[in-house]
Amino acid sequence: MYRILEKKELSMRNIWYKIEAPHVAKKVQPGQFVIVRAFPNGERIPLTPVMWDREEGWIVLITFIRGKTTMRMANELKPGDSILNIAGPLGNPAEMEKFGKILAIGAYTGIVEVYPIAKAWQELGNDVTTLHVTFEPMVVLKDELEKAVGRHVLETVPIDPNLDFPTNMKNVTKRLVEKVREMLEKENYDLVFMVGPAGDQKAVFEVVKEFGIPMKADLHPIMVDGTGMCGACRVTVGGEVKFACIDGPEFDAYQVDWDVLIARTGYYTDMEMRAFQEYMKLFEQAVQGGEQ
Amino acid sequence: MAVKRKLIKERVPTPERPAEERIRDFKEVNLGYTFELAVKEAERCLQCPANYAPCIKGCPVHIDIPGFIGKLVQYRDDPDKAVKEALQVIWACNSLPATTGRVCPQEDQCEMNCVMGKVGDKVNIGKLERFVADYAREKGIDEELLFEMVPKIEKKGQKVAIIGAGPAGLTAAGELAKLGYDVTIYEALHEPGGVLMYGIPEFRLPKSIVKSEIDKLRKLGVKILTDHIVGKTVTIEELLEEYDAVFIGSGAGTPRLINAPGINLNGIYTANEFLTRVNLMKAYLFPEYDTPVKVGKRVIVIGAGNTAMDAARSARRFGAEVIIAYRRGEEDVSAREEEVEHAKEEGIKFEYFINPVEFIGDENGNVKAVKFEKMKPLEERDSRGKRKIVGTGEYVTIEADTVIIAIGKHPNRLIINTPGLKVERGRIVVDENLMTSIPGVFAGGDAIRGEATVILAMGDGRRAAKAIHEYLTKKRNENA
Numbered sequence: 001m002y003r004i005l006e007k008k009e010l011s012m013r014n015i016w017y018k019i020e021a022p023h024v025a026k027k028v029q030p031g032q033f034v035i036v037r038a039f040p041n042g043e044r045i046p047l048t049p050v051m052w053d054r055e056e057g058w059i060v061l062i063t064f065i066r067g068k069t070t071m072r073m074a075n076e077l078k079p080g081d082s083i084l085n086i087a088g089p090l091g092n093p094a095e096m097e098k099f100g101k102i103l104a105i106g107a108y109t110g111i112v113e114v115y116p117i118a119k120a121w122q123e124l125g126n127d128v129t130t131l132h133v134t135f136e137p138m139v140v141l142k143d144e145l146e147k148a149v150g151r152h153v154l155e156t157v158p159i160d161p162n163l164d165f166p167t168n169m170k171n172v173t174k175r176l177v178e179k180v181r182e183m184l185e186k187e188n189y190d191l192v193f194m195v196g197p198a199g200d201q202k203a204v205f206e207v208v209k210e211f212g213i214p215m216k217a218d219l220h221p222i223m224v225d226g227t228g229m230c231g232a233c234r235v236t237v238g239g240e241v242k243f244a245c246i247d248g249p250e251f252d253a254y255q256v257d258w259d260v261l262i263a264r265t266g267y268y269t270d271m272e273m274r275a276f277q278e279y280m281k282l283f284e285q286a287v288q289g290g291e292q
Numbered sequence: 293m294a295v296k297r298k299l300i301k302e303r304v305p306t307p308e309r310p311a312e313e314r315i316r317d318f319k320e321v322n323l324g325y326t327f328e329l330a331v332k333e334a335e336r337c338l339q340c341p342a343n344y345a346p347c348i349k350g351c352p353v354h355i356d357i358p359g360f361i362g363k364l365v366q367y368r369d370d371p372d373k374a375v376k377e378a379l380q381v382i383w384a385c386n387s388l389p390a391t392t393g394r395v396c397p398q399e400d401q402c403e404m405n406c407v408m409g410k411v412g413d414k415v416n417i418g419k420l421e422r423f424v425a426d427y428a429r430e431k432g433i434d435e436e437l438l439f440e441m442v443p444k445i446e447k448k449g450q451k452v453a454i455i456g457a458g459p460a461g462l463t464a465a466g467e468l469a470k471l472g473y474d475v476t477i478y479e480a481l482h483e484p485g486g487v488l489m490y491g492i493p494e495f496r497l498p499k500s501i502v503k504s505e506i507d508k509l510r511k512l513g514v515k516i517l518t519d520h521i522v523g524k525t526v527t528i529e530e531l532l533e534e535y536d537a538v539f540i541g542s543g544a545g546t547p548r549l550i551n552a553p554g555i556n557l558n559g560i561y562t563a564n565e566f567l568t569r570v571n572l573m574k575a576y577l578f579p580e581y582d583t584p585v586k587v588g589k590r591v592i593v594i595g596a597g598n599t600a601m602d603a604a605r606s607a608r609r610f611g612a613e614v615i616i617a618y619r620r621g622e623e624d625v626s627a628r629e630e631e632v633e634h635a636k637e638e639g640i641k642f643e644y645f646i647n648p649v650e651f652i653g654d655e656n657g658n659v660k661a662v663k664f665e666k667m668k669p670l671e672e673r674d675s676r677g678k679r680k681i682v683g684t685g686e687y688v689t690i691e692a693d694t695v696i697i698a699i700g701k702h703p704n705r706l707i708i709n710t711p712g713l714k715v716e717r718g719r720i721v722v723d724e725n726l727m728t729s730i731p732g733v734f735a736g737g738d739a740i741r742g743e744a745t746v747i748l749a750m751g752d753g754r755r756a757a758k759a760i761h762e763y764l765t766k767k768r769n770e771n772a
Contacts, residue, residue: 023517023525032524037482043573043582044482069582085482087519224573224583227480227521228704229545230565236556241549246705260556263657267558271584278579 001082005058012137013065014109015074017083022057024049024088030116031094031218031250035226036061037085038073045069046223046245048113049089050141059086062140064109068275075283090226091249095216096120100190101127103183104149105204107176107196108134113218114195115141119148131183133176135159135168155179177203184211191216194253198265202258215253219244221264236260301412304333306419311637315608318494318576321634322394325423327371334364337415338407346405347417352751353463355385357402357417360424376433378424383437387466388459388505388750390429391488393422394497396747397628429504438511441470445513448472450764453535455522455707458486459746460541460737462509463753464760469512471761476535477514480521483572486543487746490572491564491599493606496631499571523706528713528733536767537732537760540720541753544701544738550594554651559588559659563595563603563698570606587612588693592662594648595698596620597743601631603696604640614640615690619647619667624678645669645681646688651695661691701743708739718742725759726752734760 006018024034033048049059063070077083094117102121106114111132122128128149132139136156145152157172180192184207192208192215194201201217208215221233221244228246235244236257242248307323314321325333339358342348347357360381367374382389396402398418406414428434452468454461457479465475483489488502510516520526522542531538547562549555566585569575573583587610593600596618604614616635618625621644625632636642646664654660666686669679702718714721714729719740726734736752738744 023520027525039582041574041577041581085519087480087482087521087525089524090521224565224568225481227545228706229547230568231547231549231562232565234549234556241555257556260657263558264556267658268584268586271578271586275579275582275584 001084002086003082004077004079007077007079009074010062010140012135014112014138014140015063015065015070017061017063017073017077018058019061019083019086020057021059021086021088024086025052025054025057025059028052028059028089029093030096030120032089032091033226033249034059034061034086034088034090035223036083036087038069038077038083040084042072042084043069044085044087044224044226046090046220046226048116050112050115062109062112064138067272068279071276071283072279087226091245092247094120094250096124098125101129101188102191102193103129103131103180103189105131105133105176105180105192105194105196107172107194107200108138109140110195110197110218111141111145114193115145115148117193118145122149129153129183129189131155131179133157133172133179135172153179153183173200173203176200177207180204181207184208184213189213192253193217195220198258198262201253202262205253205256205258208253216250217253217256218249219251219256219261220249221261222268235264299408299411300332300336301408303336303413303416304329306416311634311639314495315638318606318609320498321495322419324426325419327374327423327427330420330423330427331364331368331374333416333420334361336408337361337365340407346407347402347415350405351385351402352747353385353754355402355421356381361415361417361420364420364424371427372431372433375424375427375431376437379428379434379437382421382424385754386750387463387509389421390425390501390505391459391497392747392750393418393420393425394501395488395492397745399629401747425505426501429501434508435511438508442512445470446472447474448764448768450474450536450768451476451534452760452764453478453531453538455528455531455538455540456480456486456542456737456739457484457506457516457518458541458543458737458749459488460543460739460749460753460756461486461539462506463750464539464541464736464757465514465753466509466512467754467757468760469509469514471757473761473764475514477516478520478522478526478531479516479518481572482518484516484518486541490568491602492746493567493571493602495605495609496602521706523709528710528730532730532732536764537734539753539756539760540707540728540733540735540739541737541749542704542707542739543749544703544741544743546702546704547697548700548702550648550697550699552648552650554653554659557651557653557659558657559586559693560651560695560697563593563599563696564701566603566696567599567606576606576609586694589613590692591615591694591696592617592690592692593696593698594618594662595700596625596627596642597698597700598627598631599701600696600698601627601635603698605631605635605638607694607696608638608640612694615643615692616640617643617646617648617662617664617690619645620678620681621645621669643690647681647683649687652689658693659695660693661689662695663687663689701738703739703742725762726756727759727763732763734763 233244238255363377575585737749
C-alpha cells in the first residue's frame with residue numbers, strides 16, 4: 001500500500017499524484033516506469049515516475065485521463081488514500097551519454113515522460129530542446145521544463161468543439177509534423193527522442209528519417225506484468241521480437257515495426273470503451289444519488 | 293497377531309461436476325471427498341511401514357503418507373481429531389497440502405509405486421491429502437494447529453531472503469520459518485503464489501485456497517513484499533548485505549515464442565499472458581474486473597503440456613470452439629492424463645502431427661488463420677524418449693481468431709543476469725546442496741530446472757531450506 005501525499009489537477013485531464021513509494025524512489029532512473037494497480041478489481045497499468053526524492057521516498061506520477069482506470073483514479077482517490085500496488089522500477093534506464101544537440105518531443109501527456117530524461121541529458125552536458133505539442137488546455141510542466149533544459153518549445157492546438165476528438169487529434173499530429181520539420185530545417189540536431197501515441201511517433205519518424213538524424217522512441221505497447229513473463233508488450237525491432245518491458249521501453253526508431261505496434265496498441269479499444277462507459281454510468285448514478 | 297483384512301480393490305470415486313455444466317463457469321471441477329468417503333478410501337491403504345512405504349519415496353517432499361492416512365481410519369469416530377492428527381503429519385513435510393493435493397501429478401509420484409496397484413486401483417493419495425487440508429480449513433483446525441505451533445518456534449536470530457513467492461519459495465519460506473529464521477519473500481507481482489495464482493486456473497485450483505494457504509505462512513511469521521522485482525527494485529548483492537542467506541525461486545516465467553512470420557499479430561497470446569489475464573486478473577469477470585481479454589469463436593492452442601490444457605480449457609469457458617494443435621502424436625502428449633481426459637470431456641479437439649509455420653492476418657493486423665506443416669514420426673527417439681518428427685512438405689491451414697502459444701518457458705532474464713551467478717542454458721547452476729556460484733545464495737525450482745512441476749519445485753524448496761539451515765547453523769557456531 002502506497003500513500004498518496006498530494007493530488008492535484010495540473011490541467012485538463014492531467015492529474016498529478018505524489019506518492020510514498022520508497023522502494024521505487026530509491027532506485028528509479030530516467031526512462032524507467034512502474035506498474036500500478038489502484039483497486040482490488042483493477043487492472044495493472046504502466047506509468048512513469050516524473051520526479052522523485054530518494055531520501056524522502058516519494059515519486060510523482062502524472063496520469064492523463066483516457067479510460068476507466070485513470071478516470072476512476074481521478075474520481076475516487078484522495079490525498080491520504082493508498083494505491084494498492086506500485087511495482088518497479090521497471091524497464092531499462094534511458095542511455096545517459098553526451099549525444100550533443102537533442103530534440104526531445106512529447107505529444108500530449110507524453111511530455112511527462114520526456115521530462116526526467118531531458119532533464120538528465122541536459123545535466124550531463126547535452127544541449128536539449130524539448131518540444132511539447134498538445135491541446136491548449138492540456139499544457140503541463142511548462143515551468144519545470146523551462147528550468148530544466150536549454151530551450152522549451154510549446155506548441156498548442158485549440159480544441160474545435162465542432163469536431164469530434166479523433167479529428168481534433170489529427171490537428172495535433174499535423175502541427176507536430178510541421179513543427180518538427182520546421183525545427184529540423186532550421187537547426188542541426190544530433191538526436192531526436194519522442195514519447196507520444198504510436199501513430200504520432202511514426203509520423204514524426206517519417207520526417208526525421210528524411211533528415212537522416214538518429215531517433216529514439218519510448219514505446220507504449222499494452223503491458224500486463226511488466227517483468228518479461230507474458231509478452232503482451234512484444235514489438236518487432238530490427239526484425240526480431242522484443243519485449244518492451246525488459247528490452248525497452250526505449251528503442252531505435254529506425255528499427256521499430258510501427259504498423260505492428262499501432263495495430264497491437266488498438267486491440268482492446270472496443271472493450272476499453274465498454275469498461276469506460278459502464279463505469280461512467282455507475283459514477284453518474286452515484287453522483288446524482290449523492291445529491292438527492 | 294496379524295489382523296486379517298479384506299482388500300478393497302476399487303478406488304472410492306470423487307464426485308465431479310458434469311462437463312456440460314462446468315464449461316459455463318470457472319468453478320472447481322472436482323468436488324473432493326466427504327469425511328465418510330475419505331475414510332472409506334483411507335481403509336484401502338495397506339499401511340506399509342514408513343521405512344519401506346514406496347509411496348513416501350515417490351513423494352518429492354516425503355510426506356509420511358501411511359501415517360496421515362492411518363489417522364483418518366484410527367479416529368474415524370472423531371472427524372475433527374482425525375483431520376487434526378493427519379494434518380500435523382502432512383505439515384511436517386508440506387505447508388501447502390490443499391494445493392499439492394490438487395495439482396501434483398500423483399500418478400507419476402506417490403501413487404506410482406502404491407502396492408495396492410498390484411491388485412487393484414492405487415490409493416487416491418492426492419485426494420485424501422486435499423480432503424485433510426480442505427476439511428481443516430473449513431473447520432478452522434489448521435488455525436488451531438498453527439496457534440499451538442507458533443509459540444514453540446525458537447528464534448534463530450538470522451535472516452533469510454527468498455526471491456519469488458511461487459511453490460519453491462513458499463515451501464522454503466515455510467520450512468525456514470518453522471526452524472525459527474526471520475524470512476522475507478520478495479515477489480514481483482501484486483499477489484504471492486507464482487504459477488499457483490497466475491498459471492493454474494480457478495477450476496483446478498481455486499485462488500481463495502491458495503491465498504488461505506499463503507496466509508498460514510504469514511502466521512508462521514513469513515513476511516511477503518509484493519511489487520519488488522529483484523534485479524530492479526533490489527539486487528541480490530544488496531540482499532546479501534541485509535540477509536544471512538538468499539534463496540532464488542524465481543521460476544521459469546519467460547514464455548517461448550514460435551519463430552514464424554505473423555507471431556505479433558493481434559489475437560496471438562502466449563499462454564502466460566492469456567492465463568495471467570484470466571487467472572490473476574480475473575478477466576473472465578470483465579467488466580466487473582477491469583482487465584480485458586479477447587477470446588474469439590475459434591481458438592487454436594499450440595502445444596500439449598499442462599499449460600496448453602489449462603489455456604484450452606479456460607478458452608472453452610468463454611464459449612469458444614477450441615483446438616489443441618500438437619506437432620507430435622497422442623502418445624507424446626506430456627500433460628497429465630486427468631487433464632487430457634477433462635479437456636476431451638469438455639469438447640476440446642486435438643489435432644496431431646502439425647507444426648505452425650505461419651500466422652496469417654487480416655488487414656487490421658488480427659490473426660485469422662494458422663498455416664501448419666504436416667509432420668510425421670520417425671522410429672528414432674530423442675533424449676527424452678520421444679519419437680523424433682520431420683516435416684512432410686504438406687501444409688494445412690486452419691482458421692482461428694485467437695491463438696495461444698503454449699510451447700514452454702525459460703527462466704526470467706532479470707534474475708539470471710546477476711553478476712557472479714553461474715548460469716548454463718538460461719538455468720541457474722547449483723551444487724548438490726542447491727547452493728549457487730555465490731556463497732550463501734541457494735536456488736531451486738524452475739529457475740534451476742527449466743519448466744518442471746509444482747511439487748518438484750516444492751521438493752527443491754524443502755531441500756534448500758535444509759541446506760540453508762545447515763549453512764546458517766555453521767555460520768552461527770563460527771560466530772559464537
